[in-house]
Every structure is written in structure tokens, then in C-alpha cells.
Amino acid sequence: MRSLFVAAAAAVVYAMPAAVTPAVAQPAPVEAYAALPAIDGAAVSPDGSVLAYIRRSPEGDAVIAQARTGEVLVTIDVSDRAARSVFWASPDHVVISSTVNDKIPYTTQPGLYEQLDIVNVRTRRVARALRSADKAILTANFGPATVGTYRGRPVMYLRTYTVENNAFTYDVYRVDLDDGRGRLHQTGAEDTSAYLIRPDGEVVARTTYDSETGRWRLLAARGGNWSEIMSRRSLLDAPGMMGFGQSYDTVLISEDREDEGPVLAEFSLADGSEVMRHDNISLLGAVRDGRGLLVGLSRQGLTQSYSLFDENLQARWDMLQRGLPGRQLYLTDADDDLSVLLFRAEGSGEPGSIYLFDAERQSVNLIGREYPDLSPADVSQVSVIRYSAADGRELIGYLTTPNGREARNLPLVLLPHGGPAARDYTGFDYKAQALASRGYAVFQPQFRGSEGFGTDLLEAGYGEWGRKMQSDLSDGVRHLAEAGVVDPDRVCIVGSSYGGYAALAGMTLDKGVYRCAVAVSGVSDLTAFLGWERRHGGRARFNSGMRYWQRFMGVTSDNDPSLAERSPAQLASRIEGPVLLIHGRQDTVVPFEQSEIMERAMRNAGKDVALVALDGEDHHMSFPATRRRMLTETIKFLEEHNPPR
Numbered sequence: 001m002r003s004l005f006v007a008a009a010a011a012v013v014y015a016m017p018a019a020v021t022p023a024v025a026q027p028a029p030v031e032a033y034a035a036l037p038a039i040d041g042a043a044v045s046p047d048g049s050v051l052a053y054i055r056r057s058p059e060g061d062a063v064i065a066q067a068r069t070g071e072v073l074v075t076i077d078v079s080d081r082a083a084r085s086v087f088w089a090s091p092d093h094v095v096i097s098s099t100v101n102d103k104i105p106y107t108t109q110p111g112l113y114e115q116l117d118i119v120n121v122r123t124r125r126v127a128r129a130l131r132s133a134d135k136a137i138l139t140a141n142f143g144p145a146t147v148g149t150y151r152g153r154p155v156m157y158l159r160t161y162t163v164e165n166n167a168f169t170y171d172v173y174r175v176d177l178d179d180g181r182g183r184l185h186q187t188g189a190e191d192t193s194a195y196l197i198r199p200d201g202e203v204v205a206r207t208t209y210d211s212e213t214g215r216w217r218l219l220a221a222r223g224g225n226w227s228e229i230m231s232r233r234s235l236l237d238a239p240g241m242m243g244f245g246q247s248y249d250t251v252l253i254s255e256d257r258e259d260e261g262p263v264l265a266e267f268s269l270a271d272g273s274e275v276m277r278h279d280n281i282s283l284l285g286a287v288r289d290g291r292g293l294l295v296g297l298s299r300q301g302l303t304q305s306y307s308l309f310d311e312n313l314q315a316r317w318d319m320l321q322r323g324l325p326g327r328q329l330y331l332t333d334a335d336d337d338l339s340v341l342l343f344r345a346e347g348s349g350e351p352g353s354i355y356l357f358d359a360e361r362q363s364v365n366l367i368g369r370e371y372p373d374l375s376p377a378d379v380s381q382v383s384v385i386r387y388s389a390a391d392g393r394e395l396i397g398y399l400t401t402p403n404g405r406e407a408r409n410l411p412l413v414l415l416p417h418g419g420p421a422a423r424d425y426t427g428f429d430y431k432a433q434a435l436a437s438r439g440y441a442v443f444q445p446q447f448r449g450s451e452g453f454g455t456d457l458l459e460a461g462y463g464e465w466g467r468k469m470q471s472d473l474s475d476g477v478r479h480l481a482e483a484g485v486v487d488p489d490r491v492c493i494v495g496s497s498y499g500g501y502a503a504l505a506g507m508t509l510d511k512g513v514y515r516c517a518v519a520v521s522g523v524s525d526l527t528a529f530l531g532w533e534r535r536h537g538g539r540a541r542f543n544s545g546m547r548y549w550q551r552f553m554g555v556t557s558d559n560d561p562s563l564a565e566r567s568p569a570q571l572a573s574r575i576e577g578p579v580l581l582i583h584g585r586q587d588t589v590v591p592f593e594q595s596e597i598m599e600r601a602m603r604n605a606g607k608d609v610a611l612v613a614l615d616g617e618d619h620h621m622s623f624p625a626t627r628r629r630m631l632t633e634t635i636k637f638l639e640e641h642n643p644p645r
Contacts, residue, residue, distance in 0.1 A: 030635060032373035033434035034628040039368035041085040042354050043094070044342050046290055048335035050121060051342075051356070051367065052086045052094040054078070056624070063096050065121040068356075073121040081115065082622045087333075089147045090154035093177040094119050095129070101586045101618050112588060112618060114142050118156075118177050127180030129158065133173060134184040136163045143170075146292065148199030150174055157185060157197050172203060194241050196251055199292060205251055205269060207241050211544060214238070218251070220269050229272030236547045242286050246294045246309070250275055252286060261455060266294075279307075282452065290336025300452050302384055302396075303328055303426060313338055320357060320364070328427055342367070349376030351428040371428075377403060380436040382426050385443070387479035389472050393460065396453075397445035397476050398424055399485070400436045402644075410441040411490035411644050412480065414506070414514070416473055417444065418497030420461060420552055423452040431494075434631055439644030441486050447472035449552060463554025465526075466566030470505050474513045489515070492642045494634060496520040497590060497619065504568035504598060507575045516641040518634050520582045521590050521619055524598035525570065526553060526563040532591050534558060572601040578608040580637045582630050584617030610637075 035056070042053040050073065052065045060079035063086055066072050081098040089095050096117045116129035130137055143159025156175040161168045162184070170192040173182035186195065186203045193216075196205035206226070208217045216238040218230035232239055232255065239255035245266030254264050264280035267273065278297060287296035287308065296308035308314040320343065321329055327347035332354070334341050339359040346352040352370035357363070385399045401407045413435050417424050424444040432442040446453060449461020449469050461469050473493070481488035493514045495503040500522020506514045523529050530553075533545050550556060555563060564570045579602060583595040595611055602609035612633050617626040638644075 027437040028374055028378040030434060030632050031628055032371065032378070033430045033437070034624070034631040035371065035373070036624055036627070037352065037370035038372050039354055039370055041083070042342050042367055043086050043088055043333045044335050044340055044356070045088045045091050045094075046336045047091045048340035048358075049091070052088065052121075053354075053367070054083050054086065055368075063094070063119070065094055065119065074119060074124045076117070076119055076126065082618075087145070087147075089118065089145070089156045089177055092120055092122050093154065094121060095145070095156070099618075099622070101588070101616075116142065116145075116158075118175075118180055120178060125178065127176075127178060129156070129175050129180045130160065130173060130182040131180050133182035137161065137171075137173070137182065138163055138168065143194065146197040146199065148197075148201060150201050155201070157201060158182065159195055162187075172197065174201065193238075196241060196244065198244075198248055204248070205241070207239075209238055211235075218253070218267075218272065220272075229269070230267065236544060236551065243288065244293050245276065248293070252294055254280065254283065256455065264297075282454070284452075287331065289334075289338055295338065298331070300423075300425075304330060306331060310338075316341070316357070316359060323364075344370075346427045348381060349379050351379050351433070378433075378437060379428065380433055382432075384426070385476075385480070387476055389448075389468070389475045391468065393448065393472075395446060395448075395457075395472060395476070397443050398426060398432075399480070400429075400432045400442040400444075401485075402436045402439050402441070405439065407441070407485050409487045410485060411439065411642055412477065412486040412492075413440045413442050413638065413642075414473055414477060414491065414493040415442050415444045416447065416493070416495045416499040416502040417450070418495070418499050419451070420447075420449040420465070420469060420498045421451045421458060421548075422498075423450045431631065431634075434635065435494075435638070438635055438639065440638070441480070443476055443480060443486075445473050445476040462551050465553045466501075466505055466509060467554075469552075470502060470509055473502060473506065474510045477513055490642055492516040492518070492638055494518040494520075494638070495522065496621075497522065500590070501568070504579070505566070507577060507579060508568045508571040509566065511574060511576065514577065516577045516579070516637070518580045518582065518637055519595070519598070520621075520630060520634075521584060521587055522581070522594065522598075523590055524594045524601075525567045527558060527567065528569075528597060529590070529594060530558040530563070532593075536588075569597045569601040572598070572605040572607060575602065575605070575607045578637075578641050579610075580633065581609065581611040582614065582633060583611070584614040584619060584621070584626065586616060587619045589619035 038056050040054040050067050055062050055064050063076045063078055065074045083098045085097045087095050098115045099112045100115050101112055118127045138161035146157040154177055158173050158175050162171045170188040172186035174185040175182050191208040191210050193209040194207045197203050205220045214233045214235035216232045217228050219226040220229050237256050239253050242252040242254055245252045250266040252266055257263050262280040264278040265274050266276040268275050282299040282301045284298040284300040286294055289295050298306050324345050327345045330344040332342045341357040344354055351374050354367040356365045356367055380400050380403050382398055382400050385397045435442045447469050451458050480486045491514050493503045493506040500519035503517040503519040507517045581595040583592050585592050599609055599611040614626040621627040
């Protein structure tokens with residue numbers, strides 16, 4: 001680790017290079033953008049003495065536990081799995097969370113399921129969490145882990161499903177950190193949806209949800225029984241229990257009330273009364289200390305911000321932000337007493353780095369750079385663009401422009417996000433940056449239906465799938481063209497997941513705007529997709545996915561005739577330009593058959609189409625080789641059909 005700045009008296013002295021965006025004579029190779037972060041998921045031990053992180057390299061992926069003195073305590077090869085994150089369960093035990101794409105245990109369905117490996121950094125022993133347990137369990141969907149103790153020994157409390165007689169109950173298992181064995185700690189019920197657990201293992205509250213009636217309840221433990229202290233009704237947007245409040249006597253609840261809108265409040269576990277209201281505008285998440293108690297909130301507007309309740313902690317964070325001007329900082333982890341902070345920084349000329357702040361030493365160390373093969377000159381400028389949709393709704397989008405080129409008459413790649421209830425950010429986006437490095441302006445519109453900009457914009461997308469959600473995209477193109485930033489005759493559209501649907505819809509429902517399209521893992525036939533979701537999404541009464549999709553599509557039936565009218569595969573004869581389809585064969589969110597349906601429809605209509613199948617890849621482009629191929633094929637296609645110069 002290399003010290004970048006130290007404090008002298010009350011001042012912090014930084015030794016950071018200035019952000020620059022010079023002209024790029026030769027862009028970095030596509031592989032540098034497509035690579036998964038070289039360092040990822042960093043976490044600090046509860047006592048602040050040891051770091052753990054995922055390290056990726058051409059030689060393979062590994063999880064490293066390293067003392068802050070520099071001594072490597074243990075290295076675990078994780079090249080055989082998709083390692084997602086690490087977290088500490090005790091000062092001696094780090095947990096590796098990975099996903100496996102296979103048939104989900106105790107079901108007939110394929111899918112991604114979670115695997116937790118517990119590493120003792122002192123003995124170097126590795127144990128698989130819940131490999132053995134008191135009962136048969138479904139490890140596909142762990143709830144959040146609570147780290148704590150049981151009779152003085154460190155343990156981990158895991159929420160998961162118990163399988164008995166073809167029935168499922170959502171239960172709590174107490175996991176031994178050295179052998180991974182799970183012992184049933186708390187039995188739930190079929191409708192149990194969440195638990196509130198203290199570090200000593202006491203289960204103080206749980207929630208239940210009936211997806212047929214929409215009834216949500218908060219129950220508190222009372223002398224071995226459960227007492228209802230709160231009840232709501234909502235078929236899709238049920239309240240969320242976000243953990244303890246600022247003490248073990250309160251619970252933090254986020255909900256959307258018809259009369260008040262989004263509400264975030266702490267409620268008494270004694271009687272369910274509201275004891276404190278927090279600002280819920282653009283809420284992103286909760287900041288907690290080592291006891292699991294609420295110490296602050298994070299919010300995401302155009303940029304992310306933090307409201308930390310302790311004045312000294314807020315002052316530290318503000319100091320760090322001032323010391324790295326022009327960069328967005330993200331608090332990612334901390335020790336138990338919040339004196340050692342891990343944070344990420346990204347921004348202009350900075351694709352992402354991880355730092356450690358030590359309050360006692362008043363120092364910041366660089367832990368590692370996420371994209372070491374990219375220089376500041378390889379990161380293009382991102383700006384916020386405001387524009388109006390055809391119906392007058394005010395929207396924003398993020399415009400990335402290539403370094404060294406005037407923002408005039410540029411070729412454009414429109415890059416709509418997935419979801420659709422998702423959003424883009426001003427930080428480093430590997431696809432947008434890779435395309436900009438090749439000479440394209442890249443626009444990411446935050447169309448109606450996007451989340452993170454208030455409930456009004458989100459709810460404006462209900463029923464607008466393939467309608468105003470789609471025209472919001474082309475309205476952004478027209479705005480940039482009228483401003484002279486882009487050439488309206490050189491526009492293509494690229495998207496993944498819902499963005500893949502939007503790319504195909506751009507060629508069928510919004511003719512004349514785009515000269516080519518790339519759809520990655522995209523939906524092409526809405527009727528077929530809803531039918532697949534109904535078959536694979538579980539029993540109807542638990543299938544919230546169906547309600548989610550139908551809400552945005554504005555239908556109540558899988559066979560609504562309007563679905564065909566908005567399905568690109570049913571409109572293939574309208575397409576006038578080339579289309580590239582890219583899809584992972586192991587995609588369990590949007591099935592591979594959706595791209596096969598589109599390819600077949602276009603070929604039958606005599607249209608220019610190609611399908612790139614990614615063997616072994618899931619919906620999220622989790623593996624370096626296939627992620628690199630996806631980006632390489634996309635850029636090759638764009639350069640052929642929409643040359644950047």
C-alpha cells in the first residue's frame with residue numbers, strides 16, 4: 001500500500017495527480033475496458049487490522065486476506081466460481097460470497113444460487129457454509145447475514161429456506177464459522193419474509209407477506225410468541241424492513257404511502273409507534289456500525305451523498321471529499337468503531353480506486369486501482385444533459401464524449417439501461433467509456449420508469465413499455481441533434497436486458513432514428529417472455545416478477561393483444577438496418593430463446609441479423625472472456641455499420 005496523503009495538524013495534504021482529459025492518439029485496448037475490476041469487494045476486519053479483497057489477474061482470480069502491515073495471511077483461488085464480494089464474520093473469519101449457475105437445489109429450475117465459503121485467516125481452513133445442516137435447505141437465496149456470537153463463540157446467522165415435504169419455510173440457521181455446519185436457530189412460516197436479529201442471536205422481529213392479498217405485517221417477539229405491531233396492504237410495493245434503527249429498541253422501515261409518498265421512519269419495537277422520521281428523498285441505503293445500528297444514510301441524486309449522524313464522522317467524510325475534488329466517493333466498509341474507513345473514488349480521469357482512511361493515524365492509503373491498464377487519458381468526460389420529452393416531461397441523461405474531439409456532429413451510440421426500474425450514474429461505466437474511446441458520443445437517457453429520481457418518474461413508466469418509455473429515448477437523440485452535438489444520420493442503439501428490448505424496439509417502433517442496433521440479452525417477444533416467467537418464476541401467488549413486468553407493460557394477461565404490437569420479433573418486417581444479437585446461453589433472467597426468436601423472425605423477413613451465443617455466460621456478463629467478447633463484437637459491429645470518423 002502506498003500513502004497518498006497525511007494530515008498535518010487539522011489539514012490533510014493530498015498528493016493526487018490532477019484530472020486530465022487529453023487527446024488520445026491510440027485508445028486503450030478493448031480488453032482494458034471489458035476486464036472485471038482488478039481489485040473488488042474490499043472489506044476491513046472488525047478490529048481494523050486486516051483487509052480482504054478479490055484480486056483478478058490473467059493468472060486467475062483469488063481472495064486475499066492481508067494484514068495492514070503488508071503480510072499476506074491467506075490466498076484462496078476462486079477461479080472456478082464467480083466471486084461477488086467478501087465480508088468479515090469475526091476478526092479471524094472472512095466470508096467469500098460467490099454465485100453458481102446450475103440447477104437450484106431441491107427444484108427442477110436452473111438459476112444462479114449463492115455459495116458462501118468461510119475462511120479462517122489464521123489457520124487457513126476453508127468451510128462451506130451450510131454444506132451440512134439440521135434440515136434440508138435451499139441455498140439459492142440466502143438472506144442477509146448477521147454476524148455475532150452464540151455462547152461466547154463467533155457465529156453467523158443466515159436466513160434461508162428449509163425444505164420439508166415439498167413445503168418451504170423461511171428460517172434462521174446458526175452457522176459455525178470453523179466447520180460451516182448450520183443449526184436451526186429460528187423457525188419461520190411459509191409467509192415469513194424477513195427477520196431482525198441482534199448480534200447475540202436474539203430474533204426480535206420478523207415480517208410476513210401474503211402475495212395474494214398483499215398483506216404485510218411486522219411482528220415483534222413477546223415471551224416466546226409473536227405480536228403484530230404493524231400491518232399494511234400492497235400487492236407489489238410492500239414496506240421494507242431495513243434493520244435496526246439507532247438502537248435495538250427501534251426498527252427502520254421504508255414504505256410508500258398513498259397520502260405521503262416515500263416514508264422512512266424508525267418505529268418502536270414495543271408498540272409499533274413512530275419515534276423518528278428521516279428524509280427519504282433519493283434514499284440509497286443505510287450506514288451501520290459494527291453493532292448493526294443505524295449511524296447514517298446514503299442518497300443518490302445526480303451524485304451520491306452521505307448524511308452521517310455523528311458530527312465527527314461527517315467531518316471526516318467531508319474532509320475526504322474535499323481532498324479528492326471532482327471525484328465521487330463511495331463508503332464501502334468500516335471497522336466496528338468507524339475509525340477505519342474503506343472507500344472508492346471515481347470520476348474524471350479516474351476509473352476507480354480503493355482507499356483506506358485511518359482516523360487515528362490521520363492517513364489515507366491507496367489499496368488498489370480497479371482498472372490498472374487504463375490511464376487518465378483513457379477515461380472520457382461525462383456530463384449531465386437536460387431535455388424535454390415530446391409530452392413536455394423534463395428528463396436527464398448522461399453524455400460521454402470522446403477525448404480529443406470537439407463535441408460537434410459526433411456519431412452517437414444511445415445506451416439505455418436495463419431494468420427498467422434501474423438507472424445510470426455519472427461514475428465509470430465500462431461500456432460507455434469503451435465506446436467513447438473509439439470516437440463515439442454515448443448518451444444514457446434516464447427515461448420514465450427509471451428509479452432513483454423520485455417516484456413520479458418511476459411511476460410515469462407504468463404501462464409505457466414500448467410507448468413513452470421508448471419515445472423518451474429518441475427525444476434525447478433529437479435534442480442532441482438540434483444542439484449540434486451529434487449527427488442524426490449516424491446514430492445506433494445498444495442495450496442490455498430491458499435496454500436490449502429498447503434497442504430492438506428502436507428498429508421496429510421508432511423507425512428512422514437508428515441505423516443499427518445491438519441487443520444484449522434482450523427481450524424480443526413479450527408474450528413468450530411472460531409465459532416463460534410464469535412457468536419459471538414459481539407458483540403464481542409468489543410470482544412477484546409477473547406483477548413487476550405487467551405493471552410496466554400495462555397488461556393483466558399474458559395474451560393481451562397489445563403485447564404483440566410492442567414485440568420486436570412480431571414486427572421484424574419493419575427493420576431497415578442491421579441488428580446484432582448477443583446472449584448468454586445460461587441466462588436465467590431473460591432466456592436465450594428470446595434472441596433465437598428474434599433471429600428467426602428477422603431471417604424469415606430477409607433482414608440483416610447475426611446472433612453471438614456466449615457459452616457459459618449468465619445475464620450479468622460475469623466472466624472475463626465472454627464479457628470481453630460481448631464488448632469486442634459490439635464495437636466491431638458499430639465500426640462496420642456506423643464508422644466513428
